[in-house]
Amino acid sequence: MTQNRILQGIPASPGIVVGRAQVFTEAAQISTRHLYTAKDVAEEQEWFREVVEQIEAELTRLKNEISEDLKEHAHILDLHLLILRDRMLYNETLRLIQEENLNAERALHQAYLKVKELFQRIGDKHIRGRIADVETVYRRLMGRLTGKDSSKPFSFKEPAIIVARDLSPAETTQMSNVQVLGFITERGGKTSHTAIIAHSLEIPAVVGLDHATLEIETGDLIILDGITGVVILDPDDSLRRIYQARRADFEIFKSEVVLGSAMAAVTNDGLPTRVMANIEMPEEVALVFKYGADGVGLYRTEFLYLRQRHLPTEEELFQDYKQVVEALAPRVVTIRTLDIGGDKFLSHLEYAPEMNPALGLRAIRFCLKEQKIFRTQLKAILRASAFGQVRIMFPLISSPREMQEGRELLESVKKELKKDKIPFDAELPVGAMIEVPAAVTLADLLTQYADFFSIGTNDLIQYALAIDRVNQQVADMYQPLHPAVLRMVREVVQAGRQAGISVAMCGEMAGDPLYIPVLLGLGVEEFSMNAMAIPVAKRVIRMTSLERAKEFAQKALLLHTVEEVNDYVTREMDRLFPDIFRFGRPLANKLAK
Amino acid sequence: MPAVVERELWVENRLGLHARPVAKITALAQSFEAEVTLEKDGEVADARDLLAILALDCPQGTRLVLKATGPQAREAAMTIASLFARKFGET
Numbered sequence: 177m178t179q180n181r182i183l184q185g186i187p188a189s190p191g192i193v194v195g196r197a198q199v200f201t202e203a204a205q206i207s208t209r210h211l212y213t214a215k216d217v218a219e220e221q222e223w224f225r226e227v228v229e230q231i232e233a234e235l236t237r238l239k240n241e242i243s244e245d246l247k248e249h250a251h252i253l254d255l256h257l258l259i260l261r262d263r264m265l266y267n268e269t270l271r272l273i274q275e276e277n278l279n280a281e282r283a284l285h286q287a288y289l290k291v292k293e294l295f296q297r298i299g300d301k302h303i304r305g306r307i308a309d310v311e312t313v314y315r316r317l318m319g320r321l322t323g324k325d326s327s328k329p330f331s332f333k334e335p336a337i338i339v340a341r342d343l344s345p346a347e348t349t350q351m352s353n354v355q356v357l358g359f360i361t362e363r364g365g366k367t368s369h370t371a372i373i374a375h376s377l378e379i380p381a382v383v384g385l386d387h388a389t390l391e392i393e394t395g396d397l398i399i400l401d402g403i404t405g406v407v408i409l410d411p412d413d414s415l416r417r418i419y420q421a422r423r424a425d426f427e428i429f430k431s432e433v434v435l436g437s438a439m440a441a442v443t444n445d446g447l448p449t450r451v452m453a454n455i456e457m458p459e460e461v462a463l464v465f466k467y468g469a470d471g472v473g474l475y476r477t478e479f480l481y482l483r484q485r486h487l488p489t490e491e492e493l494f495q496d497y498k499q500v501v502e503a504l505a506p507r508v509v510t511i512r513t514l515d516i517g518g519d520k521f522l523s524h525l526e527y528a529p530e531m532n533p534a535l536g537l538r539a540i541r542f543c544l545k546e547q548k549i550f551r552t553q554l555k556a557i558l559r560a561s562a563f564g565q566v567r568i569m570f571p572l573i574s575s576p577r578e579m580q581e582g583r584e585l586l587e588s589v590k591k592e593l594k595k596d597k598i599p600f601d602a603e604l605p606v607g608a609m610i611e612v613p614a615a616v617t618l619a620d621l622l623t624q625y626a627d628f629f630s631i632g633t634n635d636l637i638q639y640a641l642a643i644d645r646v647n648q649q650v651a652d653m654y655q656p657l658h659p660a661v662l663r664m665v666r667e668v669v670q671a672g673r674q675a676g677i678s679v680a681m682c683g684e685m686a687g688d689p690l691y692i693p694v695l696l697g698l699g700v701e702e703f704s705m706n707a708m709a710i711p712v713a714k715r716v717i718r719m720t721s722l723e724r725a726k727e728f729a730q731k732a733l734l735l736h737t738v739e740e741v742n743d744y745v746t747r748e749m750d751r752l753f754p755d756i757f758r759f760g761r762p763l764a765n766k767l768a769k
Numbered sequence: 770m771p772a773v774v775e776r777e778l779w780v781e782n783r784l785g786l787h788a789r790p791v792a793k794i795t796a797l798a799q800s801f802e803a804e805v806t807l808e809k810d811g812e813v814a815d816a817r818d819l820l821a822i823l824a825l826d827c828p829q830g831t832r833l834v835l836k837a838t839g840p841q842a843r844e845a846a847m848t849i850a851s852l853f854a855r856k857f858g859e860t
Contacts, residue, residue, distance in 0.1 A: 255788050258795065263818040291820050298826040306788055306823055480783075486830050 179410050185385030186365060187405035189374035190430075190763050192423035194416055195357040197396045198336035199389055207322070209279040220273050224280040227320045232260055252309070259313045264291050281321045288314045308369075337400055339392045343370045358400040360407060362388045374402070382407055403759060429759045436718065437468035437711035443696065445721040451714050452510070452704040454682055458499040463707035464507075468714065471507035471565075473630065473704020474682040475500065477553065478516050487549065493556035498563050505564030510630070510680075510704070511557050512609065513550070513582075515539045515571040534638065539572035544581050554589045561601035569607035569630055574614040579625035582606070611635035616664045623675030630704070631668055633683030637661055656685040657741040662698065662733055669699035680704060689716045689760045690749055696720055697729025712760045719753060774842040778807075778833040778849075782856040785828035788819075790857035795819045797849055803839035805849065816849065 211217050239253040259265060265287050272283035291310055298304040335355035342363040356379060361370050364383035374381035380402025392398065392409065399408040399419045403426065408415065441451045452473030453464045464472060480488040480496060501509050517530065517538030530536040543550035557568055570582045583606055593600050608615065608622050611632035615622060619629070637654060638645060640661060645654035655661070665681075672679035680702035685691050687705025689712050695703070696717065703713060728748060735741045750757045780786055786794075798805045798816035805816035809831060814821035816835070827833065837846040 251789065255792065258792050258819050262820050263815060264820045291824075294820070294824040298824060300785060300826055300828050303785070303787055303823055303826060309788070310820065 179412050180415055181391075181409040183385055183388070183391060183407040183409065185360065185382040185388070185405045185407060187402050188364070188368065188371035188383040189359075189379065189381035189402045190426070190759070191358070191378070191380030191402045192419055192426055193337065193357045193380050193400050193402075194411070194419055194423075195335060195337045195398065195400070197339050197360075197392045197394055197398050199392055199394045200338065200340040207279070208282045211273070211277040211279060217274055217277065220280050221270055224269060224273065224284070224321070227280075227317060228260060228266060231316055231320060232257060235260070255306075255309055256313050259310055260317075264294075265310070265313070281318060284314065284317055284321065337398060339388050341389055342368075343373070358402065359383075360385055360388050360392070360398075360400060362386060403763075425755070426759050429755045430763065433711045433715050433760075433763065436715055439468070439714070439718075441470075441714040441717040443717055443720050443722045443725070445723060447696075447701070447722045449696070449717055450680075450702040451710050451717070452508075452680070452682075452702065453707040453710065454687075454704050455500070455707070458496050458503075460707065461500055461503045464504060467707040467710040469507075469707060469710050472500070472504065472509040473680055473702065475509055475511045477512060477514055481514060481516060487552075490552045490556050490559075493553060494559045497556055497560035497566075501560045501564035501566055508565045508567055510567040510569055510607070511560075512569050512571055513540070513553055513557075514543055517542060534635075534644070540570045540578050540582060541572065543570075544578065544585075547585065550585060551589055554586055555593065558586075558589060558593055558600040558604065559598060561604050562599040566601060567605045567607060567628065569609050569628075571609045571632070572612060572635070573608040573610070573622065573626075574612040576618065576621055576625050579606075579608055579622060583625065610668050611639070613640050613664070616640075616667055619668045619671035620674070623671055623677055626677065628678045628680065629668055629672050630680040630682050631665060631700075633661075633681060633685035636664065636683070637685070640664060655738045655742070656688075656691060657694070657732070657745055658738045659733070659735065659741060662694070662729075662741070665695065665698050665700065666729075666733065673699065678702060687713060689713060689753075689756050690745065692716045693720045693725045693749070693752075694729050694732055694745060696722065697725035697727070697732075712756065712763050716753065716756055716760065719756075724752075772838070772842070774835075774837045774846040776835045776846050776850050778835055778853045780827045780829055780831040780833065780853070782859040783829055784859065785831065786822060786825070788823065790852075790859070791819055791822045793852060793857055794822060794849060797852060798845065801839075801841040801845035801848070803837045803841045803845040805835065805837045805842075805845050808834040808836065 211220055235253055235257050239250055242250050242253070265284075268287040268290070269280065269283045272278050272286055273280060276283070278286070288310070292307060295304055295307040295310070335357050337358045337360060338356055339360045340362075342361050343359065356377070358379050359370050359374050359381040361383045362385060364370050368383055370381055370383055380400050382400060382402055382405050385407060397410055399411050399416070401407070401419070411419070441449045443449070450470045452471045453467070453469035454474040454476070455461070455464065455472055456476045456479050480493060497511060515538070517533045517536055537545065557566065560566060568586070570579065573579055586606065590600065590602070605627035607628040607630055608626040609632045610616060610619065610629050613636070616636070622629070633656060637643070637656060637658070641653065641655070641658055643650050643654045645651045669679050679700060681695060681700050682704035686695065686700075686703040687709035692703065692713055693716065705713060732741050732744060735744060753760070782790065795817050807814050807816050807822060807825065809825045809827060812825055814825050816822065835846055835849060837843070
């Protein structure tokens with residue numbers, strides 16, 4: 177084998193490790209045998225039942241022995257136990273052996289294919305995804321039936337890097353007893369089960385590495401870099417030394433970042449900033465605490481409207497909001513009102529699909545038209561405001577008129593609540609999301625109608641540069657550091673500052689450590705992001721001085737093209753924050769959707 | 770012709786009929802002396818069959834019709850209906 181062979185996969189869990197590979201391969205081909213006598217049939221059925229019982233016993237034992245830190249995955253094993261005895265798999269296999277005279281492997285395979293076909297028609301992608309569990313059970317059974325057991329308990333003694341086509345929950349849970357250094361799989365993406373397990377075990381993983389089980393053999397020495405997705409086969413001494421050093425650097429960086437996540441984000445010359453989390457569901461409150469957020473800068477509220485086929489009631493909305501607000505009090509929770517279009521909306525509203533939904537009837541426009549829906553949401557938010565610190569913001573504001581109308585509606589809902597003696601925060605701040613270029617131009621006027629601004633960069637960049645980033649043809653022109661975007665941010669910050677209202681930024685740009693110093697220099701003092709990006713963002717802020725950031729931003733603003741700005745910022749960040757650049761971005765983006 | 774007990778059920782929990790609630794339904798269905806089916810828009814699944822119910826694809830807001838026959842048809846229907854009403858212990 178040649179030395180230093182480099183393979184590239186998808187980085188799925190950060191970290192670096194050097195170790196020996198342990199490769200797990202698939203079960204063998206399925207054979208077909210015809211059963212001629214009733215005795216053959218009876219024996220084949222008996223054999224199948226026996227195998228099912230064996231596996232049932234194994235899974236049950238596994239479930240009872242599961243180690244404490246993986247307890248939450250035990251329910252997956254319960255599910256596998258149920259699938260094992262499911263009528264469509266178990267009874268159907270027995271039936272096929274009996275009626276079609278098929279051998280057990282072939283019968284099981286046919287039963288499995290039928291289930292698979294049925295599942296492909298399921299609309300809900302979470303439920304459709306459960307086919308992965310059926311497949312795991314199927315593979316386990318098949319491995320035992322064919323004698324090539326792909327699922328026997330992991331028995332290696334030495335610590336090893338696991339290489340497999342894919343890893344099922346049952347397989348990974350067995351690994352808690354042996355020392356696993358890292359994972360390499362052929363399948364899967366950043367949110368695959370392997371990635372999630374690797375994160376919870378805090379070991380590196382590379383997924384989506386084609387042909388990994390063919391390229392790598394058990395016993396091979398490999399370097400696994402879960403930060404870049406690189407896997408190096410048979411590295412020479414000098415390369416190993418380089419990676420050992422890189423590993424040490426990363427571990428130090430990571431522990432510092434984690435330690436600092438609970439501390440306030442103050443620049444090293446004393447400017448306090450707020451680093452907030454973007455959330456979508458009450459369940460995410462735990463992440464807000466875990467990653468040290470100062471509050472919630474963007475609570476997206478679409479989930480309840482999209483998930484169900486009826487409109488959520490005021491009470492349902494209120495319960496969700498209250499849960500978040502109460503748990504986080506006295507931290508601020510910024511609730512964004514419904515940001516949704518008529519076309520994407522529920523079937524009980526009759527709106528035709530739009531040619532151009534990004535420019536259509538959505539967000540505040542939709543809410544001002546469908547006032548009943550909007551009032552219900554406003555009422556729920558106001559009621560929740562009695563339980564903590566709530567701010568409300570309207571999305572897609574493009575004129576003072578929309579702010580006015582939104583606020584008028586809010587006032588009339590307040591009156592209703594007052595009449596019914598229902599408590600709420602009378603001083604609840606009302607903000608405008610700045611994500612339409614018109615709002616940037618009118619920012620100075622909008623300060624008279626808004627108590628705060630929050631710049632939504634995802635949409636602002638799309639509208640300002642006329643780029644649909646889902647469109648492959650132009651996606652690479654979607655550039656957060658475009659001079660036009662930087663100038664817009666500056667304009668909004670200046671308008672806010674003159675009027676004495678705060679300016680926050682939510683959207684992906686705010687959570688990328690590469691952009692944070694420039695944004696600080698432009699005057700942004702509140703950042704809201706995916707919770708997992710917070711520890712790194714805080715570290716960048718603490719390492720930056722406001723003075724330095726201002727110079728940085730000034731220079732960037734002088735440049736004419738986005739290429740120049742990108743070069744400049746990348747170069748400077750690499751020079752000033754080599755660690756952030758090497759490790760911080762992968763760490764901040766880990767598991768990001 | 771045995772008497773059929775029929776009930777209308779609504780999926781009210783937020784996540785719909787995903788693996789865990791379905792596991793509860795199948796466990797209950799198996800514990801009665803009754804044949805229980807769940808029907809959605811004409812598609813029928815045996816209530817003891819986990820994969821078949823999952824495949825019915827029932828997000829929040831789905832309407833199902835439960836049909837039960839057998840000596841314990843009434844008990845089975847009532848218990849399963851109350852499981853739905855309690856949203857399977859979820860939100």
